[in-house]
Amino acid sequence: MTNLRLIVIGSGPAGIGAAETYRKHQPDAHIRILTADDRAPYERPPLSKDFLRGDTDDVDLHPREWFDEQAIELTLASPVSDIDTARRVVTAAGEEYGYDALVITSGASPTPLDVPGGERALQLRSLSDATRLRDSAGSATSAVIIGAGFIGCEAAASLAMRGLSVTLVAPSEVPQEKRLGAEAGRRIKDLVEATGATYRGGTGVASIDGDTVRLEDGTAITADLILAATGVSPNSEVAEKAGISVEDSRIVADADASTNVERVYAAGDVTKTFNDGAGRALVIEHWQDAADQGEVAGASAAGQQARWSAVPGFWTEIGDAAVKYHAWGDGYDDSRFVERDGGFTVWYSSAGTAVGVLTYNADDDYDRGEELIGAGKPVPAGE
């Protein structure tokens, strides 16, 4: 009998998690990761933090030998252009690869800044992007960061800590006001500004003209370095073209990572995956959740029972401050801000049930929040 063949598309945490887990259950299978990236798998979280600050160069996910030990073949710089689900063949860089099971973990790419001159701004997703950004920072004295999501806040803080004069620009009065609420946004703004960066809220970018960022309120800011951190778009086109079900540009995956097509699984940022704990499909863009979903996909592809039910969560580091978040991530109808000794907690609820918790220097609340959200219980009263 010939050995089973697993193809994984993508070398982020979801792809690596899938390959590693499949290997555990199928020791004799042939496993190949096809990735568009030209670098061996690396961690993205440090790219806006220690790596950008210049504190580390080591972002490898695994040493090169690990892939040999696991007998995982890594094919770099090979973007998959076609999936033929009838023949069970994918095409990458002109080569065809057959599969018995396919796991799609193609992640997301930065959404271009859609204003005149927007292409002038740098972006931050890959190690190559981060290297370009860090090299530019080496000779820059000023920077404008456009977009105050977590990556924008982290990058602004890291560049300010390198000594650059940094302005963080976003349309909301405080960072992430819509997602996390005004009080949480004010505290995140304080953390960013504590690193020396300046937050410029309440106005969007109208255009970029050479080294000048023109804001909608008529102000112009000149900077040596301009970074757009304006969100991501899922890399789902190849899957959609192959007839794999896509909703809101995300591949639709069940809690076991299966898609509408037999022997095709999907995990990570490219998906909208059903979470058994939430009882609904979620869109999550966090490192650990991508890895968890990848493990589910690898196990399911190998014929094991596995489902995604964990409460999603991540930590962000704004300068030296670690802010932690657990949430289903699809909104809330009430929030309560609580001061903590040297920090804070925000409890989020929907229809009386805990759906999120954001903490700074309040780890007990972070752990408790995860339990309450997972159990579908109310947030603590009056704390």
Ligand SMILES: Cc1cc2nc3c(=O)[nH]c(=O)nc-3n(C[C@H](O)[C@H](O)[C@H](O)COP(=O)(O)OP(=O)(O)OC[C@H]3O[C@@H](n4cnc5c(N)ncnc54)[C@H](O)[C@@H]3O)c2cc1C
């Ligand atoms: C700068 C930065 C900092 C971050 N910090 C944090 C953090 O602190 N905490 C946190 O939880 N999350 C963080 N994230 C988010 C986290 O990195 C993502 O949620 C995670 O990487 C998603 O994993 P993934 O495997 O789904 O996709 P990705 O990591 O995006 O990997 C997708 C892979 O697919 C490949 N690919 C795309 N198209 C194709 C194709 N057609 N053919 C073959 N390969 C393809 C790509 O090259 C890539 O290898 C950060 C992200 C960035 C960019």
